Amino acid sequence: MTDHVTAPRSRTRRNANDTFLTFSLGDENFALPILRVREIIGISDITPVPRMPPHVRGVLNLRGKVIPVIDLRRRLGFDPVQDHKRTCIVIIQAGSGADAILVGTVVDRVSEVRDIPPSSVEPPPRLGSGVDLACITGVGKSGKHVVMLLDVDKVAGRDELTSASNKG
Amino acid sequence: MSPQDREAIAEAALLFDPADAAARAALAKRFGDAAADADLHDGARAAASEGAALLAGPAQDATFAQRIATLCETILAEPLPQAQPVDRSALEEFLTRAAGDGDELAGLVLGWSHGDGEAQADLRRRFHTLKGDAGMLGLAPLQEVCHAAEDALIGSAPPVDALLAACDWIGIEVAHLAGGPPPQRSEEDVIGLFAEPRRQLGEILVESGAAQPETVAAALLEQARTPGRRIGELLVERGAVHASDVSAALAQQNGGSRTHAATMRVEVDRVDQLSDAVGELGIAFAMLGGSVDRGDRRIATLFGRIERLLRTAQDQADRLRMIPVRPAFLRAERAAREAAARLGRQLEVCMSGAGTELDKAVVEGLADPLLHLVRNAVAHGIEMPGDRGTKDVIGRITLSAVRREGRVEIAVQDDGRGLDRARILAAAAAKGLPQPPAEASDREVWELIFLPGFSTSERVDGISGRGVGLDVVRNAVTDLRGRIRIDSSPGTGTSFTLVLPPTLAAVDGLSLSCGGHRFIVPTSSVRACVRPRQGDLAPAAGHGRLLPHQGRLLPWRPLPDLLGIGAIASKRPQAVVIGSGNRQAALAVDQIIGRSQAILKPVPGLPEIPGIAGASIGSDGRIELVLDPEALLDACDHPTLREAS
Structure with a gap:
């Protein structure tokens, strides 16, 4: 027997499942689960591909791998904007196991990595947002901001890339 | 007797202490078991019972322990238990x-x-x-x-x-x-x-130049006077050789003596990953090269060195996937012999260049087309022994492989009757296949036999002519990004030549630009590059235009149209004439940039795009899309297809 009591968990210690990368599209804040984020790169040469739905920007060369890139603005129903200095590409892993693919998502700007514990997440609103709600798993509070948590597989899964439909 | 019993008895043979009552009791028990063990031979059982009896009596003098030890050894002399009796x-x-x-x-x-x-x-x-x-x-x-x-x-x-x-x-x-x-x-x-003969250490040392023969001889003499010393030790002691030379020689003596190349199996995936990494390294290095000042001599020298090493690494990475074409040839040879035996032909099969190396996937993809071609040659080419006229009654099929201009040509050649132009034309007409013009060259007529549904064989014989025609062969070869050429002359034979890229990954291509995009079209499908004048194009019925080219009228289609990406910008566009078999079309583009090599990469996640075979990373790191000529030709034939896609 030990009468030694474990110290309360440090508040800064992160549970990776509750950790998100937050970024913005216009005035709206979004978050992607950090476990699905592979890396963030600056906007780089994207080669357009014929016959793709408008939200598929093309393909890019990620260290010898050719990966598709989607424009998250168009995917979620925002108006497209010109790329600018803060525009970047978040490389995420969509799908899992043998179906896992890397996909680049173009976002306006990356904000920070934040904990958003399940207790502060509410179900997505039924109405009232211009955003494609099928892609939202919930609405979380992070500081004084409200962020929409994205469903990676809905946003960038294989089915999504191959379907000709688009929300642009 | 159980292994535990044996162990306990073996221990007792060494360590038995007659004063230890517990040990005596334990050993007595083991002896008892052994004495009752029917698997032991009689001597062991007798010794065991004697030991058990001794231990049961009072402790005796020093010879008692000695006696027990002897008995233990007698029991242990029993051979090890045999394997379980065989079922x-x-x-x-x-x-x-x-x-x-x-x-x-x-x-x-x-x-x-x-x-x-x-x-x-x-x-x-x-x-x-x-x-x-x-x-x-x-x-x-x-x-x-x-x-x-x-x-x-x-x-x-x-x-x-x-x-x-x-x-x-x-x-x-x-x-x-x-x-x-x-x-x-x-x-x-x-x-x-x-077992390979074990070579003498001295011999190895002399051969490798590490020691002089006379030094070794002297050391051997000394070894003879002082048995037990090792020759290596003696040589090192005399300062005649370095210790490191001796250990190298020992390693060679013990294991490295095989002179043939050792092989190991590696997953193809790992080889691919290595190739990818090396390729990417090359690109990164090329990009670095553009931004570094090579005025500094030290940097320039280092750059040269890295460049050479990189080229070696790239060559080696490419070669990792290459295997000789031999296994595909041997399978074809067997198939040819079987077919000849069944069809009553006399046949000799010759091979040349079987050591020519191709990508493993190409060799594997080649096996079936080759089987088909040799069976075809036996069934339709080689005559029955009585019908060979002045030729040797034994027919001959030659399988050959040769490297030419960066590609590998694989030929299946027979010395049979050759293709029959009239019969092929008649068969095509009977099947309702499109007829070439009367003045068509032999090559154009031979193309007919690759059409789906063409077969001149009147019989279904299980060897050839099963309704699966040469179209299957051509499709397989096209999948390997190769093409087939036929040469034939009546009475002397036919040869089918498959012209293949040595690797699947690398495509020789022509770089094109149109509508702000860059594409690569595989050179294997390029028939010509043209820049027609405005008046050259003829209007076609419906929409579109036609390009007169070498006596034929080819559909003229702007590439951006076919792919649905904007329009041609150039006032006087160029065009590549692409072709596959009998089909040809002129694809108009803004500019033909030049030759390039494409390394085809899969694009996981994206759907198949009609007209696009894949993506390739150029030497500047940019992605270029590789065109799929077959699909583009289809799209030219059926303008509605592209709407459906």
Whole structure:
């Protein structure tokens, strides 16, 4: 027997499942689960591909791998904007196991990595947002901001890339 | 007697202390067990009961312990327990199964010695299975011989004699187990055949130049005077050689003596990953090269060195995937012989260039088309022995491979009757296939036999002419990004030449630009590059225009139109004439940039795009899309297709 009591968990210690990368599209804040984020790169040469739905920007060369890139603005129903200095590409892993693919998502700007514990997440609103709600798993509070948590597989899964439909 | 009993008795033989009552009681129990053990021989049982009786009596003088130890040793002299008695029915089943193994294995060994790569894999598997079976049944000698043979299968130079001796021995041993006479050779003899003669250390040292012959001789003399000393030690002591030379020589003596190349199996995935990394390294280096000032001599020298190393690494990475075309040839040869035997042809098969290396995937993809072509040659090319006129009654099929201009040409050539122009035209007409013009060249007529549904064979004979025509062959070759050429002359024979890229990954291409995009079209499908004047194009019925080209009118289609990406910007566009078989079309583009090499990469996640075969990373790191000529030709034929896609 030990009468030694474990110290309360440090508040800064992160549970990776509750950790998100937050970024913005216009005035709206979004978050992607950090476990699905592979890396963030600056906007780089994207080669357009014929016959793709408008939200598929093309393909890019990620260290010898050719990966598709989607424009998250168009995917979620925002108006497209010109790329600018803060525009970047978040490389995420969509799908899992043998179906896992890397996909680049173009976002306006990356904000920070934040904990958003399940207790502060509410179900997505039924109405009232211009955003494609099928892609939202919930609405979380992070500081004084409200962020929409994205469903990676809905946003960038294989089915999504191959379907000709688009929300642009 | 259980292993625990043996151990306890062995311990007692050394350490028994007669004063320790507990030890005496324990040992007495072991002796009792041993005395009652029916599996022990009589002497051991007698010793055990004597020991048990002694221990039951009072402790005696010093000789008592001695006596117990002797008894223990007597008991332990019992040989180790034999393997479990063999299950007779399993043994019989094995012997029936293995009855022909000796001969079959010998056949495979011979096949291997003639270069059949599959035979080597086959042999390894067969020896391995046989070894496992023998082990299960406790047939130690058989197991050991198989083990030695299996070990000898590494590498490219088979110890044929030793292997054949082992196969013989296995055959006789299996027969012996089934009741026949025993083999004359012992298994040690056979296994010994595989051992390479152990070379003398001094010899190795002299050969490698590490020591002078006279120094070694002197050391050997000294060794003779002082037995037990090692020659290496003596040489090092005399300062005649370095210790490191001796250890290198020892390593060579013990293991590295095989002179043939050792091989190892590696997953293809890993090789691909390595190739990717090396390719990417090349690109990164090229990009770095653009931004570094090479004015500094040191930097320039280093750059040169890295460049050379990189090129070596790239060559080696490419070569990792290359294997000789031989296995595909050997399969084709077997198929040709079988077909000849069934169809009553006399046949000789010759090979040349079987060592020509191609990407593993190409060699694998080639096997079926080759089978088809040789069967076709036997069935339709080679005449019956009585019909060969002045030619040798034995027909000849030659399989050859040769590297030419960065591509590999594989030919299946027969000396048979040659293609019959009139018969092919008649057959095509009967099948309702499109007729070439009367003045069409022989080559154009030969193209007909590749059309789906074409077959001049009147019989369904299970060898050729099963309704699966040469179109299957052409599709397979196209999948390998190659093409087929036919040369034929009546009475002297036909040859089918497959022109293939040596690797699947690299495509020779032509870089094009149109509508702000860059594309690569594989050169294997490019027939011509043209820049017609405005007035050259003829209007076509419906929409679109036609380009007169070498006596034909080809559909003229702007590439951006076909792909649905904007329009041609150039006032006077260029065009590439692409073709596959009889079909040709002119694709208009803004500019033809030049030759380039494309490394095809998969794009996981994206759907198949009609007209696009894949993506390639250019030497500047940018992605270029590689066109799929077949799909583009389809789109030219059926303008509605592109709307449907």
